[in-house]
Every structure is written in structure tokens, then in C-alpha cells.
Amino acid sequence: MSARYAVELVAVTKRYGATVAVDNVSLRIPEGNYCCLLGPSGCGKTSMLRMIAGHELISDGDILISGQNVGSLPPVSRGTAMMFQSYALFPHLSSLDNVAFSLKMRGVAKAERRAKAREFLALIHMSDYADRLPAQLSGGQQQRVALARALVTHPKVLLLDEPLSALDPFLRGRMREELKRLQNELGITFIHVTHSQEEAMALADLVVVMESGRIQQADAPRAIFDRPSTAFVAQFLGGHNLIPRAGDGALAVRTDRCRVLDAATAAEPSLLGQVSAIEYQGSRVQVTLAVDGGIRAVSHLPDEVFYAHPFRIGDRARLAWSDADAHPVSVAIN
DSSP: OOTTEEEEEEEEEEEETTEEEEEEEEEEEETTOEEEEEOSTTSSHHHHHHHHHTSSOOSEEEEEETTEEOTTSOGGGTTEEEEOTTOOOOTTSOHHHHHHHHHHHTTOOHHHHHHHHHHHHHHTTOGGGTTOOGGGSOHHHHHHHHHHHHHTTOOSEEEEESTTTTSOHHHHHHHHHHHHHHHHHHOOEEEEEESOHHHHHHHOSEEEEEETTEEEEEEOHHHHHHSOSBHHHHHHHOSEEEEEOSSSOEEEEEGGGOEEEETTSOOSSEEEEEEEEEEEOSSEEEEEEEETTTEEEEEEEEHHHHHHSOOOTTOEEEEEOOGGGEEEEBSSOO
16 A cells, blocks of 8 residues: 555445445545545445544445554544534634634643644634634634634645535635635645535546445546446436437437537437427526437537527427547446
């Protein structure tokens, strides 16, 4: 095992009684990466995060952090810090004292820990709120304080459990930028659990897509979006049509690579159907076809392309794509 990987999972399994939450998972996360564990509720991503943190015991397998097997170590000895979804700030402590608390638990002297806490409040642009209690802060401000508290101990790995889920869409966008800035500046490995495809694509160097306790695909965001390996990945990410093919399989084609043509226009490959929905989405128009054979297919057309030759609901039309833009995906997990 190499220390150039911040975290390594080796054949890790987690069982809760008869239920298998994580099923024989192996994964390597390089040093300094921003990794997002992505998947629907119940896929095992939070159990993986909690096992890395030491808040859940491993049923089978090994977890290594910077090359050291930490399976038997308590959370405080693993070199990790965890930012919880609820933020878990102490309501009776100021922002400064909340950030300093983890240093206090490590026996750092009062003057030193408060100086370090001020340094990290400045890092997250919260110096002016040092004396405020959590109840006097907005949700976004509370999150920044929780983030500073997690970072102040200089962890090797920061673990984030759906940290943006409680924020409104505007604040989520702002905090995505803040998280990526901090990760780049500090060079710490971040492992971030989310069910938001947009969030994972915006933040991650490495996206790990999970379903039913297994990893379906782990790769860079662009690679996963351009070439999903399974039908589940293509459907969960969105932005793809799944075209049945002979045998047990399908073709995945990005919706923005599909064209909508008059039904009489000859094109191969293509599918014939009826326009069932049209949605204007600003810079693009989403055209949905109910394809003969019961398939739902979507094309995302630039608005100027659609309005140069608009369709109406009920029109017969043809969905066409290039062979170069289609690639096979497996229907089942490998």
C-alpha cells in the first residue's frame, strides 16, 4: 500500500444484522483530492464515510489513511475530522470558542487555541462574527464556523456528510465555491457525501457513484459524464438517453448530442416517435419524445436551433445521434 493515497479501502464490508450496507468495496483516494461519494439514499455512502472516520466498525476488510491501517484506532487517532450535516455547534459557545473547542480537547493552551481559532475564522471570512452565538448566525454562517472547527486541527482528511443539504440554492452555490477554495488552499483531502449530481460534478476531482452498497463507477467527473459504465450511472447522473440494443445491454447517448428531426427525414441511427413535452430552459430547449416501443427520449437543443425549426407537442419526429456519441453500458452491476 502506498502513502500517496490519502485513503484506501480494501474489500470493506459493513453489515447491520442481516443487512449489507457496504458490500466488499475497494477504493483508492489520492492525496489532495476532492472526492465525492455520490448516490441515492441507502446506497452505503454515509456508512463508508463513518467507517473512515471510525464512528462505525468495519465488518470485514481494511481502511488505510496515509498508508496506516486505522481499523482498530479511535476517531481522534486517525488524522481525520468530520463535519456533520447538522453542524453540531455548541449553542452556548461563541463562534470563536466553537472553533477552539477541538483544540481545547487536545490540551492546547487557551491563548494558543484562541489565536489559532481566530486564524481559521479569518480563513473563512468570519472574523467579524467571532463573538456571536450560533443562534445569532445564518445557516450559511453556522456552516462556515463548523467548517473552521473541523479544519483547525489540520486533519489529513476532512469528511463532510451532506454539508450543503440544509442551505437554499443560492447559498449552496456560494458554499461550493468556498469549499473548493479552501481545499485548494490547504491541500487537504476532502471526502464529501452527497446525493446531488450537480454538487459532485462541480466539486470533485474523483466521483464515486454508489448503488446498493457497491461502487458502480469511480472516475473524474467529465469521464463519468461522457462515458458512464452502467445504465444506473447514466440514469442517476441524468443527461443521457438509454437506447436498447440487441442482447442484455443498452447504448448511452448524451441528450445534448441528440437532434430532433422531421419524421420524414432519413437518419441512422435514430428513433421515431411523437413529441410529448417541450420545456424552455433559457439557453436550451428540452424536447421529449414518446418513442415507438415505449421509450422516453430527450434532446437538449440550443434555443436558437430549436426556434429556427420549432416542433409542437403531438408532432411526429425523429431522435437522431452520431455513432461516435453512443457507447454501450451494462444494465447490471459488474
